[in-house]
Amino acid sequence: MHGLINRAIQSFVVDSYGLETWVEATRIANLGFVEFESMLTYGDEVTPDVLNAVSNALDRDRNEVMEDIGTYLVSNPNVEALRRLLRFGGVNFVEFLHSLDDLPDRARLAVSDLNLPQIELREHAHGHFSLVCKSSIGGYGHVMMGVLRAMADDYGVLAVLEHEGSDEEGETISITLIETEFAEGRSFDLGARAL
Amino acid sequence: MTGAAQLETALDVLCPMHLVLSETGKVVHAGPTVQKLQPDSSLVGCGFLDVFDLKRPRTITTMAQLRHTAGTKLHLQLRAPPHTEIKGVLMPAPEPGHSILNLSFGISVVDAVTDFALTSADFAATDLTVEMLYLVEAKSAAMDASRKLNLRLQGARIAAEEQAFTDTLTGLKNRRAMDHVLARHVEWGTRFGLMQVDLDWFKAVNDTLGHAAGDYVLQNVARIMVEETRESDTVARVGGDEFVIILPYANGARVLENIGCRIIDQLSRPMKFQGEDCQISASIGIAFFDPQSPTSVAEIMDDADVALYASKNSGRATQTIYHPSLRNRPLPGAESDPPKVEAQS
Numbered sequence: 001m002h003g004l005i006n007r008a009i010q011s012f013v014v015d016s017y018g019l020e021t022w023v024e025a026t027r028i029a030n031l032g033f034v035e036f037e038s039m040l041t042y043g044d045e046v047t048p049d050v051l052n053a054v055s056n057a058l059d060r061d062r063n064e065v066m067e068d069i070g071t072y073l074v075s076n077p078n079v080e081a082l083r084r085l086l087r088f089g090g091v092n093f094v095e096f097l098h099s100l101d102d103l104p105d106r107a108r109l110a111v112s113d114l115n116l117p118q119i120e121l122r123e124h125a126h127g128h129f130s131l132v133c134k135s136s137i138g139g140y141g142h143v144m145m146g147v148l149r150a151m152a153d154d155y156g157v158l159a160v161l162e163h164e165g166s167d168e169e170g171e172t173i174s175i176t177l178i179e180t181e182f183a184e185g186r187s188f189d190l191g192a193r194a195l
Numbered sequence: 196m197t198g199a200a201q202l203e204t205a206l207d208v209l210c211p212m213h214l215v216l217s218e219t220g221k222v223v224h225a226g227p228t229v230q231k232l233q234p235d236s237s238l239v240g241c242g243f244l245d246v247f248d249l250k251r252p253r254t255i256t257t258m259a260q261l262r263h264t265a266g267t268k269l270h271l272q273l274r275a276p277p278h279t280e281i282k283g284v285l286m287p288a289p290e291p292g293h294s295i296l297n298l299s300f301g302i303s304v305v306d307a308v309t310d311f312a313l314t315s316a317d318f319a320a321t322d323l324t325v326e327m328l329y330l331v332e333a334k335s336a337a338m339d340a341s342r343k344l345n346l347r348l349q350g351a352r353i354a355a356e357e358q359a360f361t362d363t364l365t366g367l368k369n370r371r372a373m374d375h376v377l378a379r380h381v382e383w384g385t386r387f388g389l390m391q392v393d394l395d396w397f398k399a400v401n402d403t404l405g406h407a408a409g410d411y412v413l414q415n416v417a418r419i420m421v422e423e424t425r426e427s428d429t430v431a432r433v434g435g436d437e438f439v440i441i442l443p444y445a446n447g448a449r450v451l452e453n454i455g456c457r458i459i460d461q462l463s464r465p466m467k468f469q470g471e472d473c474q475i476s477a478s479i480g481i482a483f484f485d486p487q488s489p490t491s492v493a494e495i496m497d498d499a500d501v502a503l504y505a506s507k508n509s510g511r512a513t514q515t516i517y518h519p520s521l522r523n524r525p526l527p528g529a530e531s532d533p534p535k536v537e538a539q540s
Contacts, residue, residue, distance in 0.1 A: 191328075
């Protein structure tokens with residue numbers, strides 16, 4: 001798995017719970033090191049091990065932790081660059097949802113060896129969607145739940161999200177838009193760079 | 196709606212950076228995004244060439260000439276600050292004498308979105324500008340991460356290199372580092388003195404007081420040798436209790452003998468380790484490398500070694516300068532008892 005993903009998990013734990021908790025998690029996962037490099041690739045088994053270790057160290061349900069990671073990725077100022085890159089997907093939340101189909105391709109444009117899981121948006125009725133996540137890492141759907149929740153906030157949209165479990169297709173999230181202009185939302189200035 | 200009005204409405208959506216110019220070069224209509232280039236007053240009614248400076252093709256000064264460029268790429272620049280560079284292409288409009296000019300930021304778009312506070316809505320849905328801005332930002336973020344990794348790797352490489360050339364116990368140079376230093380001096384044609392230093396009775400310290408005492412003694416020895424030599428000299432630990440000192444530009448035997456004498460004096464003073472006296476000394480062999488002479492560094496090392504053995508044989512705690520006659524003497528004697536210290540010079 002790409003270092004960026006592992007590094008994101010590390011940043012989440014360090015920023016939210018402190019360095020000590022992260023060191024504890026690396027010890028439980030038997031990593032043998034405490035620092036992931038964003039630009040290196042690690043074995044596929046590392047990421048699930050680390051996720052289990054983090055849930056262990058925090059004594060919290062793994063799916064809950066994964067949803068928090070998703071929320072963190074969009075809302076924490078330390079990873080503002082990522083929120084900005086996601087906001088390039090569309091001028092409103094619905095357009096953003098439609099851009100998710102391209103998310104793995106967008107990621108590859110930026111970092112050619114970064115392979116994000118495939119996701120597919122289906123529109124059932126006006127304001128009602130479902131998102132299917134096909135990931136090798138169980139619980140990726142929960143990360144997407146966190147991302148969507150935070151992005152809805154970002155766009156100022158009121159949406160109800162529900163994880164509908166997984167089948168052979170992958171994990172499914174149902175998305176119902178209640179109000180598209182619920183709140184002001186955070187501003188997105190095309191020219192303001194996060195870096 | 197008239198044909199012209201219908202066309203303008205369509206162009207506002209399809210090409211929000213277009214201008215419609217009259218026969219005399221006045222702006223008749225401006226697309227919503229191009230209007231943002233002159234936020235304080237309407238572009239309509241302005242002379243096109245008063246607002247924009249045509250950089251290429253250079254020779255054009257009149258609207259009639261401009262109309263003749265139809266279909267070719269124009270390089271323009273905003274006359275007012277921030278003097279943004281703009282690309283354009285002009286075609287005749289259906290209205291007689293009118294022209295339609297479509298503009299684009301080209302590569303200056305990254306600055307332009309900030310300068311003119313543009314948003315995604317300012318670009319046509321088919322325009323790739325927003326995707327390009329996404330790429331610029333994504334690539335900068337990725338480059339930044341790569342740069343940080345490179346810096347860390349560079350730091351690790353320097354540390355590893357440092358370690359590869361350092362004897363970790365004493366902090367002195369190791370044999371590899373010594374070989375490098377010697378090779379460099381040979382390359383530069385430096386005349387240098389070479390001292391082979393062997394500790395006397397070090398084994399006894401190690402055997403009776405233990406390795407911790409031995410390590411302590413070695414660290415002390417290293418400190419003394421560094422103190423007694425100059426900044427430009429190289430002190431290396433090349434074996435358990437064997438050291439080499441390289442003294443560039445050492446002028447004559449006298450200077451080296453003085454240094455050797457001081458080292459032996461200092462080392463012969465008992466060192467206290469956890470209340471116990473550690474008694475050692477040193478034997479030294481000296482040879483000189485002369486870039487003019489055909490003798491190689493390896494031979495000089497061997498000469499210094501022969502001189503060192505002569506010192507060992509003459510009762511230790513002594514130093515000897517190499518002379519070919521030393522090679523004719525019969526070799527060893529057994530290790531003798533701790534010394535009645537005598538540093539000869």
